[in-house]
Amino acid sequence: MSTSSATLREWDNQFVWHPFTPMLAYRDEGAPIIESADGFFLIDVEGRRYLDGISSLWCNVHGHRVPEIDRAIREQLDRVSHTTLLGLSSVPSIELARALVARAPRGLTKVFYSDSGATSVEVALKIAYQYHTQKTGGADGTRRDRFLCLGSAYHGDTLGTVSVGNIAQFHAAYRDLLFQTVMVPAPVAFRTPAGYTPAAYLEHCFAELERLIVENRDRAAGFIIEPLVQGAAGMLVHPPGYLARVRALTREHGIPLIADEVAVGFGRTGTLFACEQENVSPDLLCTAKGLTGGYLPLAATLATDEIYNAFLAAPHEGKTFFHGHTYTGNALACAAALASLQLLDDNRVLDNVRANAQRIAERLTAIQTSPFVGEIRQKGTMVGIELVRDRKTAEPFPAALRLGHQVTLAARMRGVIIRPLGDVIVLMPAPAMPGELVDRLCDVAIKAIEEATAAL
Numbered sequence: 001m002s003t004s005s006a007t008l009r010e011w012d013n014q015f016v017w018h019p020f021t022p023m024l025a026y027r028d029e030g031a032p033i034i035e036s037a038d039g040f041f042l043i044d045v046e047g048r049r050y051l052d053g054i055s056s057l058w059c060n061v062h063g064h065r066v067p068e069i070d071r072a073i074r075e076q077l078d079r080v081s082h083t084t085l086l087g088l089s090s091v092p093s094i095e096l097a098r099a100l101v102a103r104a105p106r107g108l109t110k111v112f113y114s115d116s117g118a119t120s121v122e123v124a125l126k127i128a129y130q131y132h133t134q135k136t137g138g139a140d141g142t143r144r145d146r147f148l149c150l151g152s153a154y155h156g157d158t159l160g161t162v163s164v165g166n167i168a169q170f171h172a173a174y175r176d177l178l179f180q181t182v183m184v185p186a187p188v189a190f191r192t193p194a195g196y197t198p199a200a201y202l203e204h205c206f207a208e209l210e211r212l213i214v215e216n217r218d219r220a221a222g223f224i225i226e227p228l229v230q231g232a233a234g235m236l237v238h239p240p241g242y243l244a245r246v247r248a249l250t251r252e253h254g255i256p257l258i259a260d261e262v263a264v265g266f267g268r269t270g271t272l273f274a275c276e277q278e279n280v281s282p283d284l285l286c287t288a289k290g291l292t293g294g295y296l297p298l299a300a301t302l303a304t305d306e307i308y309n310a311f312l313a314a315p316h317e318g319k320t321f322f323h324g325h326t327y328t329g330n331a332l333a334c335a336a337a338l339a340s341l342q343l344l345d346d347n348r349v350l351d352n353v354r355a356n357a358q359r360i361a362e363r364l365t366a367i368q369t370s371p372f373v374g375e376i377r378q379k380g381t382m383v384g385i386e387l388v389r390d391r392k393t394a395e396p397f398p399a400a401l402r403l404g405h406q407v408t409l410a411a412r413m414r415g416v417i418i419r420p421l422g423d424v425i426v427l428m429p430a431p432a433m434p435g436e437l438v439d440r441l442c443d444v445a446i447k448a449i450e451e452a453t454a455a456l
């Protein structure tokens, strides 16, 4: 017999501590308890259907219960669910590594598996640091222990990834536990600092980028960036040419470039990897969220031969990369990822993303001039609608109002699941979502914004 929804809710409040969730408020809210899914819809224990408007936190690609992925997992289940990759190999992890290298930006030839976005970034940071030590053997007397990262960056919630993050609300509490980094201002001109025009501020950001790279070139272990879009910061879209400029400067000064494609990878910006749009090949590339189509936890950090080769030595020399997680390269997850990559090709999902991106842009013109919409930011099907008290000054609403959250609740009443970043309403339809559903997502978001702001 199944547990009643009332009992589940009681147990949820009693036993579950939800991530990124103010639990005091959550317990009174009666959030949907999801029991099943059907394509792009989630179904809760009361039988209500919700359109999944944020790809189940930015990871779902083809919808839920996709026959091809379900089948791939079941077939793998009949062979083996998990075995270790520590000194041993497995069939799907080999096949997936090959498939990823074939699709990745030029020069990325080695795949190091882990299990989440944060671990894929931790891996990249540790590899970049160890690479330099082992390449030079310390012989040149340089110490490379500084990472350059962007303002408002988000790379995960472990302490290493928090160290290269710059979102005060998430990261300030842990300041004393973190390693030092060099922060390069994010090249974004919404809320331009006093004394600058937007254009002058962008110019300043490009100049700072160069200055900080040159200043730290002997100390920098790597430069980490979310290519094109800084997701968790509120879908901040970089100006064209910025990523290419970062690549040119890091290359010129011999600093490894780490592209964190955890959010932007696997189609969301209209290309498989965001780096492709500026013809950039990073030295390390982190992927996770969409890798398995949003089915299972799996991450991959891709590296160049140049980096990988610095770890090749006789075992007793100690140049091994001593890092691994128990579930690294899980076989079920690799099987899901292989099926997902196949579907991206077979269903021409990237074309769908580009078509949907256009639909969204057209649809959202309806609220472009609304008094409470400060800015609509969009790259591909990644969308952030920033709500402000005053359009002209970009003055925010008081945090206690939780306006973004109110919009979420209004959307939920209309059968759509979204989740904001503060007062930025995030829309992130799965790359394969049909256009009509994307239209519905936009329409409900607009209605929910109107409803939540009507009384203000």
Ligand SMILES: *Cc1c(COP(=O)(O)O)cnc(C)c1O
Pocket (backbone or CB within 6 Å): 116, 117, 118, 119, 121, 154, 155, 156, 157, 226, 231, 232, 260, 261, 262, 263, 264, 288, 289
């Ligand atoms: C979500 C995210 C991460 C962290 O991924 P997890 O799987 O949640 O650990 C890292 N980088 C970026 C850019 C992300 O959006």
